[in-house]
């Protein structure tokens with residue numbers, strides 16, 4: 122549960138309560154909270170855990186970590202992302218089950 | 226050996242292992258605290274590779290494993306309610322409660338949803354204002370910043386149908402509890418790199434000094450672990466006991482200051498029960514009074530749900546290093562990953578499941594058979 126996954130910041134988003142951005146994990150992309158790494162910019166590498174960048178790393182370290190996770194079949198963080206996105210989509214798709222009040 | 230073929234730099238790994246064996250004049254007993262590291266060590270056979278020089282005890286660092294039975298029962302009670310959408314990290318669904326687990330509640334039609342991030346739970350709450358959305362906030366220092374942010378945002382954004390069932394634990398008090406036990410065997414620690422990425426290692430310094438144990442902040446890859454063991458063994462041979470950072474690539478002494486700030490804003494230290502170990506004073510986090518309205522235990526009056534753990538499960542002894550998983554009489558017979566009796570068999574990061582999954586089961590059986598024959 123505690124291993125993060127490294128990815129590259131490809132987009133910064135402002136306007137929210139706290140800074141966020143889009144991070145690319147070997148092709149898969151997801152919105153990530155950047156509140157704890159306020160100094161990162163597009164192109165930087167971060168280690169992401171449960172949707173939060175917790176530390177900035179250099180490119181070599183990001184690659185090394187990603188490869189090691191892949192070699193160890195430990196890309197669970199990515200699977201969890203996919204599964205969770207399916208959950209959210211599922212909840213949206215079944216409004217009658219969970220009642221009204223859905224906003225897009 | 227298995228780990229040579231699976232790891233991409235076998236020569237370097239071999240060289241490190243050789244140096245550890247050359248450095249150690251006796252066998253030293255080290256503990257890795259983190260369940261992710263346990264998984265790697267057992268999977269790659271690092272402990273077997275270093276037998277005679279290093280004995281690894283597998284510590285309590287798997288949040289899935291140490292979440293007390295009582296909190297699982299409370300989660301099950303919440304998930305069973307019609308007005309609740311219960312959200313959780315996927316790992317928690319198969320942890321056995323007294324009667325059933327969350328997965329079974331879901332199979333019976335309960336609204337149990339796996340989320341990747343606590344912020345996903347907040348999104349669900351926003352989209353379903355007619356429901357109570359509860360998030361199971363478990364974990365060590367690595368998930369605390371995320372969970373703190375979800376609660377803080379819920380308050381800032383006025384999302385009142387959101388609450389958290391908190392079962393947060395912190396590493397240093399558990400290390401102290403292990404070190405101060407009269408039968409403690411741990412002589413040095415590998416501290417978890419990702420935990421330290423958040424909290425730094427200043428809190429470890431007084432522990433290293435007080436108990437005279439070297440503590441090495443270590444990454445989770447096989448090479449990191451071997452290097453961490455070497456740095457620990459070198460200190461033990463020299464008689465020093467400092468906190469050393471093997472994982473400088475991602476960790477600084479101060480840790481992540483903004484994350485620590487928000488953790489302290491939302492949470493305060495609290496006595497926590499650890500599954501199989503019992504209550505350790507000030508060993509976890511609970512919501513501060515200012516955030517009490519987001520406390521699911523309060524909102525749903527869950528205090529009445531109490532549970533005691535099955536006596537057959539030796540999780541406490543396993544998690545404190547008194548017993549190796551395969552030495553538990555239930556291991557591989559009454560207790561398997563398919564039908565776990567205790568939490569360390571549930572998560573792949575749990576010591577019992579790691580032993581079971583990576584062939585120690587057979588070793589244990591063979592040893593038992595051989596023992597029975599003599």
Ligand code: SF4
Pocket residue numbers: 537538539540541543550553554555556557560561565566567568569570577
């Ligand atoms: S093998 Fe099963 S019963 Fe024994 S300590 Fe591990 S989890 Fe508990």
